[in-house]
Structure formats: structure tokens, C-alpha cells
Amino acid sequence: DIQMTQSPSFVSASVGDRVTITCRASQGIDRFLAWYQQKPGKAPSLLIYAASSLQSGVPSRFSGSGSGTDFTLTISSLQPEDFATYYCQQAKSFPFTFGPGTKVDIK
Amino acid sequence: EVQLVESGGVLVQPGGSLRLSCETSGFAFSTSEMTWVRQAPGKGLQWVSYIIGSGTVIYQADSVKGRFTISRDNNRNSLFLQMSSLRVEDTAIYYCARVNRGQHLSMDVWGNGTTVTVSS
Numbered sequence: 001d002i003q004m005t006q007s008p009s010f011v012s013a014s015v016g017d018r019v020t021i022t023c024r025a026s027q028g029i030d031r032f033l034a035w036y037q038q039k040p041g042k043a044p045s046l047l048i049y050a051a052s053s054l055q056s057g058v059p060s061r062f063s064g065s066g067s068g069t070d071f072t073l074t075i076s077s078l079q080p081e082d083f084a085t086y087y088c089q090q091a092k093s094f095p096f097t098f099g100p101g102t103k104v105d106i107k
Numbered sequence: 108e109v110q111l112v113e114s115g116g117v118l119v120q121p122g123g124s125l126r127l128s129c130e131t132s133g134f135a136f137s138t139s140e141m142t143w144v145r146q147a148p149g150k151g152l153q154w155v156s157y158i159i160g161s162g163t164v165i166y167q168a169d170s171v172k173g174r175f176t177i178s179r180d181n182n183r184n185s186l187f188l189q190m191s192s193l194r195v196e197d198t199a200i201y202y203c204a205r206v207n208r209g210q211h212l213s214m215d216v217w218g219n220g221t222t223v224t225v226s227s
Contacts, residue, residue, distance in 0.1 A: 034213035036152070043202055043220055044144075044152060049213035087152055091212035094166040096142070096154040 002026050002090050006099035012107045019075040021102045023088035028068045032092035035064055035073045038101075039084045047086075048073065078104070109133035109216050111203050116221030123193050123225070129186040129203030129218055136160075137181035140206040142214060143188050145199035145223075153199075156188065157206065171197075193225045 003026035013019050023033065031051040036044040046055045048064035051071055061076040075082055083106055088099040115127040129141070143155040156177040157166045165177055176189040186203050200222050204214035 032211050034211070036214070038152075043217040044214075045217065046213055046215050049207070049215070050211040053210070055210075055213075055215065089152070089154075089214070091206075094157065095168050096157070096212075098152040098154065101151045 001095055002029060002093060002097055004088055004090055004097050004099040006086075006088060006102050009100065009102060011102060011104045013078050013104060014107045015078055015080060017078045017107075019078055019082075019104060021073045021086055021088075021104075023066075023071040023073070023099050025069045025071075025090055025092075029090045029092035031067050032090055033064075033066065033071050034089045034091065035062075036087045036089065037082075037084045038087065044087065075104075109205075111205070111216060111218035113201060113203055113218045113221035116201060116223045118224045118226060119193055120227050121193060121195055121225055124189070124191040125193065125223060127188040127190065127201055127203075127221055127223070129188075131184045131186065131203075131205075134205070134216075136179075136184040140208060140212075141177075141179065141186045142204050142206050143177060143186075144202045144204055144214070145197075146202070146220075147196070147199045150199075155201070158186070190223070193223075195225050197223060198225045199223060 033051045035048040038044040052064045085103045138160045142157045158177045174192045200220040202220045205216040207215040
């Protein structure tokens with residue numbers, strides 16, 4: 001199975017800050033990497049697919065990069081509605097696996 | 108509007124059985140790949156099972172293999188998860204999601220989830 005790790009597990013940031021979250025796969029997954037946002041009590045929602053493609057309707061302050069084993073999600077200017085938990089997920093092979101999540105909290 | 112609505116989650120005793128449903132609308136269900144993902148209380152996301160449009164190809168997590176069965180009824184635009192031999196560790200919110208092959212198999216639409224509690 002492909003293991004996914006994320007760092008940091010927790011980020012304390014202020015509105016307007018640039019936030020970067022890293023995701024690493026235990027083996028190469030090409031660009032079969034998605035990022036999801038989950039707010040408390042809500043279902044996850046897709047932010048980024050194919051490592052760097054922005055899902056329709058997602059603000060352009062979100063961006064993704066990387067390929068192979070190392071990936072990054074960047075929020076260029078954190079907004080109040082961005083405080084949430086973020087998960088990466090590989091879809092290169094079954095079983096699909098998620099990272100453990102990164103919680104972005106208000107400083 | 109694309110919609111996924113899960114149902115069937117209840118409190119069940121260990122060893123019991125349960126069938127979850129996911130009713131869909133607003134997209135071509137019969138040609139869509141679908142999946143179940145769960146989230147235990149206070150924990151992260153865990154993929155459970157996947158099925159292609161025709162229902163002929165299925166993948167499952169090792170943790171549920173032999174106990175859970177994913178299926179679909181394309182005439183009713185519905186996805187199911189038959190759960191048996193339930194364990195306390197199966198307690199979770201269960202989400203159904205559409206898998207978008209054109210978007211590198213990302214899960215682009217999610218339901219709101221249904222809660223399964225396994226407890227005596």
C-alpha cells in the first residue's frame with residue numbers, strides 16, 4: 001500500500017498569511033494526487049486534482065504543485081473561511097490512501 | 108444540481124449487519140465510478156470501497172474485506188454498502204463520493220454522510 005504523510009499536522013496562522021502544506025507519498029504516484037478541505041461537521045470537498053489543477057469554483061488563492069512523491073498545497077492569502085483541515089489523497093493505485101490531515105487554525 | 112444523499116446509519120451491536128444507501132441525482136450515475144469513505148470520530152479520512160459504473164470491478168480496503176460489500180442499482184441511481192460482522196472500530200461517518208476518472212480519479216462530489224455507531 002502507498003503511505004501518505006503530511007506536514008505539519010497543525011498550523012496556526014493569521015488572516016492574510018501564506019500557508020504551505022506538504023504531502024509525501026511512500027512511492028511515486030505521478031500526479032494522481034488530490035487535496036481536500038474539510039470544515040468541522042461537514043463533508044470533505046475537493047480543492048485540487050491531478051496535483052495542480054484547481055477544481056471548479058475553488059478560489060485561485062489555492063494552488064498545488066509537485067509530482068512523483070512530493071507535493072505541496074499553498075494558500076496564498078489565508079481567508080477566514082479557510083480555517084479547516086486539509087487532506088491529501090493518492091489515486092495512483094488501490095487501496096486509495098489519505099494523508100493524516102493538516103489542521104489550519106486561527107492564531 | 109449534482110447530489111449525493113446517504114442514509115441507513117444507525118446504532119448497531121457488534122456482530123450486527125447494516126445496509127447503507129446513497130441516492131444520487133443530477134449526473135450520469137450509470138457511467139460514474141463511485142466510492143465509500145469513512146471517518147471515525149475525531150480521526151482522518153479512510154477509503155473503504157470502490158465500484159465502476161457497470162458494477163463489475165470492485166476494490167475494498169483490507170480492513171473491510173470479507174465483511175463489507177459495495178454494490179449499485181443503476182436503474183435507481185443508487186449506491187449501497189452492505190456491512191456485516193460489524194466491529195466497534197467500524198464506528199464512523201460514512202460518505203459516498205463520485206470518483207472522476209477525467210480528473211485523475213479524484214473524489215469530486217461528496218454526500219453529507221451517514222453515521223454508523225457500533226456499540227453494545
